[in-house]
Amino acid sequence: MTTTQSNFKKPIIIAGPCSAETEEQVFNIAQALASSNQVNMLRAGIWKPRTRPGNFEGVGEIGLKWLVNAGKAHNFPTTTEVANAKHVEQALKAGVDVLWIGARTTVNPFSVQDIADAVKGTNIPVMIKNPINPDIQLWVGAIERIADAGINEISAIHRGFSSFEKTKFRNEPKWGIPIELMRLFPDLPIICDPSHIGGTRALIEPLSQKALDMNMAGLMIETHLTPDEAWSDAKQQVTPKRLSTILSSLIVREKNTGNADFLTKLDSMRTQIDDSDQRLLETLANRFKIISEIGQYKKDNNTTILQSDRWFEILKNRKKNGSELGINEEFIDSLLKLIHKESVLLQTKIMNS
Numbered sequence: 001m002t003t004t005q006s007n008f009k010k011p012i013i014i015a016g017p018c019s020a021e022t023e024e025q026v027f028n029i030a031q032a033l034a035s036s037n038q039v040n041m042l043r044a045g046i047w048k049p050r051t052r053p054g055n056f057e058g059v060g061e062i063g064l065k066w067l068v069n070a071g072k073a074h075n076f077p078t079t080t081e082v083a084n085a086k087h088v089e090q091a092l093k094a095g096v097d098v099l100w101i102g103a104r105t106t107v108n109p110f111s112v113q114d115i116a117d118a119v120k121g122t123n124i125p126v127m128i129k130n131p132i133n134p135d136i137q138l139w140v141g142a143i144e145r146i147a148d149a150g151i152n153e154i155s156a157i158h159r160g161f162s163s164f165e166k167t168k169f170r171n172e173p174k175w176g177i178p179i180e181l182m183r184l185f186p187d188l189p190i191i192c193d194p195s196h197i198g199g200t201r202a203l204i205e206p207l208s209q210k211a212l213d214m215n216m217a218g219l220m221i222e223t224h225l226t227p228d229e230a231w232s233d234a235k236q237q238v239t240p241k242r243l244s245t246i247l248s249s250l251i252v253r254e255k256n257t258g259n260a261d262f263l264t265k266l267d268s269m270r271t272q273i274d275d276s277d278q279r280l281l282e283t284l285a286n287r288f289k290i291i292s293e294i295g296q297y298k299k300d301n302n303t304t305i306l307q308s309d310r311w312f313e314i315l316k317n318r319k320k321n322g323s324e325l326g327i328n329e330e331f332i333d334s335l336l337k338l339i340h341k342e343s344v345l346l347q348t349k350i351m352n353s
């Protein structure tokens, strides 16, 4: 797989409205984005998949020519979301340069295959958003289906994952998932969409910086001249001016530097990390060994595995001790729950043996 935007300097910036609303809106936003000279590609949603009915569902086919003409007028390649074969056919006919598959489509292998069949034989670049649920296999499967259709300019878009719990994000980033995707496809460019992760304007900048620090290839940021009046995703869209401020403030760090001193120092610090991880593993192995001994002891004395008073005491204590050591309490909480789960599993095996 090669990069969709191989002719662009990293990071590639894709901007434009969540939805195409009117011809003037698309033209005016393209003009404003062109004047900053920071944007590489124009986006606009033509068909909008909405979770609940009754919301604006996109202007449909007519918007394609607004997008393509606005792109031509301001020298932008254009991109839009396709959710089925008919969308692909209409977008290709209108001359859209790059297609993207939305999060609600990536979850459905039938739909992805439908799109894959429709792009077969074309050389249209395709960007694939992560599925709404945190299932990396669905994301991988969609990439494979598009690759199997002969498309070689594929990139992924990280737009976060839905969850039942309310968090400060509209869609939780779960950075570990795109990082795992990088491991599976080292050459696949991943673009971050901080607009749909954050859901609010204030989160766009920190999420964008984080994405660049994760070595992502670019950013897709929803932009609108009057965001509060946008027909979709009003809360997360930023003005071109705000976009420009955000982009200017981002620090683009290099993955590597040729500086020998830097590499030597980094190597030595990494050796310390390796040692530290080794000790961590040995400590865990030791804990699990004691856990197994206790499991046998509980079995011999016919007592339950879970002793809830003891467990709550541990949780409380360790959080206190950990935060005194400067470790984030939420992290200790999750780590201990993970260790405890494994410990209960080990003792259950012993009880049942």
Ligand code: PEP
Binding pocket: 018, 019, 045, 049, 101, 102, 103, 104, 129, 159, 196
């Ligand atoms: C969008 O980009 O406007 C969109 C609908 O995105 P997602 O598929 O990530 O929800």
Ligand code: MN
Binding pocket: 018, 019, 222, 232, 233
């Ligand atoms: Mn949107």
